[in-house]
Amino acid sequence: xxxxxxxxxxxxxxxxxxxxxxxxxxxxxxxxxxxxxxxxxxxxxxxxxxxxxxxxxxxxxxxxxxxxxxxxxxxxxxxxxxxxxxxxxxxxxxxxxxxxxxxxxxxxxxxxxxxxxxxxxxxxxxxxxxxxxxxxxxxxxxxxxxxxxxxxxxxxxxxxxxxxxxxxxxxxxxxxxxxxxxxxxxxxxxxxxxxxxxxxxxxxxxxxxxxxxxxxxxxxxxxxxxxxxxxxxxxxxxxxxxxxxxxxxxxxxxxxxxxxxxxxxxxxxxxxxxxxxxxxxxx
Numbered sequence: 001x002x003x004x005x006x007x008x009x010x011x012x013x014x015x016x017x018x019x020x021x022x023x024x025x026x027x028x029x030x031x032x033x034x035x036x037x038x039x040x041x042x043x044x045x046x047x048x049x050x051x052x053x054x055x056x057x058x059x060x061x062x063x064x065x066x067x068x069x070x071x072x073x074x075x076x077x078x079x080x081x082x083x084x085x086x087x088x089x090x091x092x093x094x095x096x097x098x099x100x101x102x103x104x105x106x107x108x109x110x111x112x113x114x115x116x117x118x119x120x121x122x123x124x125x126x127x128x129x130x131x132x133x134x135x136x137x138x139x140x141x142x143x144x145x146x147x148x149x150x151x152x153x154x155x156x157x158x159x160x161x162x163x164x165x166x167x168x169x170x171x172x173x174x175x176x177x178x179x180x181x182x183x184x185x186x187x188x189x190x191x192x193x194x195x196x197x198x199x200x201x202x203x204x205x206x207x208x209x210x211x212x213x214x215x216x217x218x219x220x221x222x223x224x225x226x227x228x229x230x231x232x233x234x235x236x237x238x239x240x241x242x243x244x245x246x247x248x249x250x251x252x253x254x255x256x257x258x259x260x261x262x263x264x265x266x267x268x269x270x271x272x273x274x275x276x277x278x279x280x281x282x283x
Contacts, residue, residue: 083123085169088142090128092121099128101146111145120164124243125171127189135159139173139189157184157193164206166213166243174213174226176206183213183226199228205239209263210246223250223261231266235259 083090089102091109097117100109115121116132123129123142130138130148136155140148159165160179167173173186176198183198202219215224216237223231223240233252237259241251249260251271260269 083121083128085124090121090123090142094118094121099130099146101142111147113140113146113148114150115148116150122165122167122243124167124169127167127171127173129165129167129173129175131159131163131165131175135161135163135177135179137163137165137173137175137184139186141189156186159184162203164204166206166208168208168211168243169245170211172208172211174206174208174211176201176204176213176215178202178204185213196226197228198226199224199230207240207250208243209241209250210244212246212263214240214250214263216240216252223252223263223266225263229266231261233259233261234268 080091080093083092087104089104091100091102092098093100094117097115097119098112099115099121100112102108103110115130116134116136118133120131121128126141126143128140128142128146130140130150132150132155135158136150137157137159138148138150138153139156140146157175157177159175159177162179163175163177165173165175165184171188173184173193175184175193176182177184178201181198181200182195184193184195186193201215201217201224204218204224205216207214207216213226216222216239217224217230218237220230221233221236223233223237225231235254235257237252237254239253241253244251248264249262252259252261258271260271261267262269
């Protein structure tokens with residue numbers, strides 16, 4: 001009788017285990033056989049833009065999707081600027097002569113270098129260009145921690161007084177020396193800059209459309225292209241566009257409008273009027 005009782009209990013335990021196994025296996029089988037549900041494609045690309053507030057010595061991260069500031073970093077002086085390309089960010093204080101690399105995730109400074117005070121600093125791709133007030137040009141890598149010593153590092157070029165340099169979106173360095181009447185182009189940090197003749201210019205602004213240099217000669221109110229062609233502007237040009245993508249046009253801001261200038265023909269088209277003052281700043 002005891003043996004029979006033990007056999008019955010053993011069979012019940014085995015049956016219970018089989019039932020549990022079957023129940024547990026059903027969802028797994030359904031999950032394996034079910035084709036699934038369609039999901040929306042999620043765009044994880046950052047759309048953050050950094051803005052400045054000189055009065056409060058703050059650089060702020062503006063989320064353009066919700067138009068709200070969601071981070072900030074403290075600057076050393078009111079006369080600072082931000083250099084941004086995608087998620088990479090640098091802050092430059094010309095008064096202190098200091099360039100800082102900022103982590104967009106933590107808004108903390110991760111590395112910094114000193115440059116001659118009052119230098120012009122430009123950034124694009126993986127390259128930073130530095131032009132001292134004397135016209136000395138250095139080009140350094142923007143990848144990883146910043147490393148540079150202008151006292152012990154010979155300049156890449158000696159451009160002379162009044163020179164300017166910019167870096168395109170692809171990291172091409174373009175520099176104009178009015179003293180030498182040359183346009184210098186360097187495709188990468190490993191390349192030796194090439195020089196081409198460039199017309200004499202007075203006080204000027206330098207930018208790039210794609211990998212092509214564009215100059216606004218403020219002394220003559222002319223737009224000068226990298227092939228030396230000059231286009232007289234009908235209205236007084238106040239500000240040349242920032243470095244931009246490849247285009248047949250360059251944009252110049254006047255007192256109350258934006259002019260789109262054809263780089264081949266020099267023809268102009270007004271694309272905006274009554275430009276409002278920027279309303280967004282870091283708080």
